[in-house]
Amino acid sequence: MYPMTEPIYPLLKTVRHRIGIDGAGITTLIAGAGCPLSCRWCINKKLLSEASPQPVTAQQLYEMVRIDDLYFQATGGGVTFGGGEPLLYADFIRHFKQIIPPVWKLNVETSLTVPAENLQTVSDMIDCFIVDCKDMNPEIYHNYTGGNSSLLKENLQHLAQAVGLEKVLIRIPLIPEYNTPEDQQKSIQALQKLGFTRFDVFNYITH
């Protein structure tokens, strides 16, 4: 019998004291390496390709971020896993949740372009899913990300059925050279049909 290996997270950096950006209260962003997509205007690309990740265990990460415990508790905040694509490391996030104080909020910024079982591993323990959906039109999605939107759609359906809709915020960007305000509206309508109600409609700035 082999010993069970502890899940590891490829940490790029933590960013402390974020307010109103990625979840309730004061949050610490935990950015990790690795993403299945290749978005043209990815602001993380340089970081993802050049920085060397630091492999950390859940306990080690907890020791790094607990310095802000009082801020989290006083403001109803917590930590937000971003990236890259944090749901590539769903087992790690589940493990981390078992270590942190229950009062901390646990959020993820995700493209949902991960196997369904990854999402299902954490869907009962995340306080806020911040979903960067790009565009719900499969062709626009593919042109912009290089990926296939079928996983996104499957995972959105899971979220709509298994998670409280108030826990899901969907970001819908206007992407220069790729979509139009009309496309954004079509994405909103497609998402409303699935039951979603919380949207962040905004413009990518590319210069």
Ligand code: SF4
């Ligand atoms: S999903 Fe996010 S991290 Fe991944 S390539 Fe697109 S913008 Fe970059």
